[in-house]
Structures are given as C-alpha cells and as structure tokens.
Amino acid sequence: MLYLRHALFFILVLSTACGSQKAAYQMSDTMIARPQQEDDRKILYDAYLTLTVETPDSTSLYIQAIAKRFGGYVNEIGTDRSIIRVESQLLDAAIDDISQLGRLDRKSVRGQDVTEAYLDYQIRLDNAQQARGRYLDLLDQAATVDEILKVEKELERLNETIDLLKGKMNRIDHLDTYATITINLRERQKPGILGYIGIGLYRSVRWLFVRG
Numbered sequence: 001m002l003y004l005r006h007a008l009f010f011i012l013v014l015s016t017a018c019g020s021q022k023a024a025y026q027m028s029d030t031m032i033a034r035p036q037q038e039d040d041r042k043i044l045y046d047a048y049l050t051l052t053v054e055t056p057d058s059t060s061l062y063i064q065a066i067a068k069r070f071g072g073y074v075n076e077i078g079t080d081r082s083i084i085r086v087e088s089q090l091l092d093a094a095i096d097d098i099s100q101l102g103r104l105d106r107k108s109v110r111g112q113d114v115t116e117a118y119l120d121y122q123i124r125l126d127n128a129q130q131a132r133g134r135y136l137d138l139l140d141q142a143a144t145v146d147e148i149l150k151v152e153k154e155l156e157r158l159n160e161t162i163d164l165l166k167g168k169m170n171r172i173d174h175l176d177t178y179a180t181i182t183i184n185l186r187e188r189q190k191p192g193i194l195g196y197i198g199i200g201l202y203r204s205v206r207w208l209f210v211r212g
Contacts, residue, residue, distance in 0.1 A: 042118045042172055045088055045179035047095055047109045052186045053102035056080070059185060062101055070094040072178055080185055085178035098183060105186070118172050125165040132158045 053059045056079035063082045067074050070093065072086035086094040095107070135155050142148045 041113060041115045042176045043088075044112045044114060044172070044175045045091055045109065046112075047091060047179065047181045048106070048184075049095065049098060049104065049181065050106035050184045050186065051098070051102040052105055052188050054188050056185045056187050059101050063098065063183060066094055066097050069097075075180070082183045082185070084181050084183070086181065088177060088179040091179040091181070094179075094181060098181065102185075102188075106184075114172055118169065121165050121169050121172075125162060125169065128158050128161045128165065132162065 051059070060077050060079060060082055063084060064074050064077060067084035067086060070086035070090040072084055072094075074082070074084050076083040091109070095109075099107070132155060135151055135158065139148065139151045139155070142151055
C-alpha cells in the first residue's frame with residue numbers, strides 16, 4: 001500500500017512538471033503571435049559618437065552634466081571614452097548637446113527590438129510561478145521524507161528559474177527606459193613650435209600679398 005502511494009505521488013509530481021512545460025509552449029505560441037502596439041514594444045537604443053575636442057578632461061565633466069540633465073547617469077567616465085545613459089525619449093536631444101562639445105567625427109544610433117524575447121520571458125515566468133504554487137500544494141500533501149525531498153528539489157529548480165527570468169526582464173525594462181550613449185574622445189592635435197612658426201610665416205606672407 002505504501003509503495004502504491006509513493007508511485008501515485010511520483011506520477012503526480014511528473015504530471016505537474018510536464019503540464020507546466022506543455023502550458024508554457026502553448027501560451028508562448030499564442031502570445032507571440034499577438035500583434036503589439038507601438039507603445040508596448042521593447043526597443044533598446046545604443047548611440048556611438050566620436051568627438052575631437054580641445055581638452056578631454058573638461059569635456060568629460062560636461063558629459064557627466066549632460067547625463068544628469070537628461071534624467072540619466074554615468075556608467076563609465078574617462079578622457080578617452082565615456083558611457084552614459086539617458087532617458088530614451090530624450091536621446092536625440094542629449095546627442096545634440098554632446099555634439100556641441102567638439103567636432104563630431106562619427107555618429108551612429110542603433111535600436112534593437114526585444115519585444116518577443118520579453119514576452120517569452122513573461123510567459124515562462126507566469127508558468128513557473130503557477131507551477132511553484134502547485135508544488136507548494138504537493139508539499140502539504142507529502143507524507144514521507146522521500147516525497148518531501150522530491151518536491152523541494154522541484155521547488156528549488158523553479159525558484160532559480162523565476163529569479164533568472166525576473167533578472168532578465170528587469171534588465172530589459174531598465175535598458176528600455178534608458179538609452180546608452182558611448183562617446184569616444186580624441187584630443188585635437190596642437191602644432192609644435194615649428195608649426196606655430198610656419199603659421200606665423202604663412203600669415204605674414206599672405207598679409208604682404210594682400211597689401212601689395
């Protein structure tokens with residue numbers, strides 16, 4: 001009789017796991033096929049700028065101020081490269097302000113649509129949470145140590161899955177809210193002593209020709 005109870009309990013555990021996986025696949029196909037409104041889409045924006053500036057040190061300070069002005073923050077700051085994040089809806093305005101800090105040599109903006117991946121994470125999260133609820137009910141029904149260990153093992157796996165999916169979704173939400181701007185800085189080359197002498201001679205000769 002005890003053996004029969006163990007067998008039935010084990011079958012119940014397996015059917016719970018299989019049912020959760022089947023529901024995930026069915027819901028995934030249904031949800032991803034549903035058309036999305038433009039406002040619901042998750043698009044991650046990355047901008048890359050290359051500037052030639054007079055003083056990279058002071059330019060970095062201005063970049064920090066721009067990040068704050070447009071509701072964002074600094075991810076990395078330096079005299080060669082800086083990475084900031086600004087509110088996505090203010091990305092164009094932030095790029096315009098940064099471009100005024102020097103000579104804009106290169107600019108590129110890329111948007112990555114991750115809506116389907118986000119929906120897939122949401123579906124898998126919902127199913128994992130529902131499955132965890134069913135396993136908690138099974139845990140209340142478990143009568144032996146072996147049954148308890150089987151259910152707790154599945155609960156541990158589900159908790160890890162839930163934490164992982166929540167982390168991925170939170171990251172997408174964050175990067176959807178804040179666009180990333182990478183700024184590469186080049187210091188403007190200044191002429192040496194001979195260069196200044198050459199510039200002076202050129203201007204003098206030009207002045208003589210103009211006067212003559």
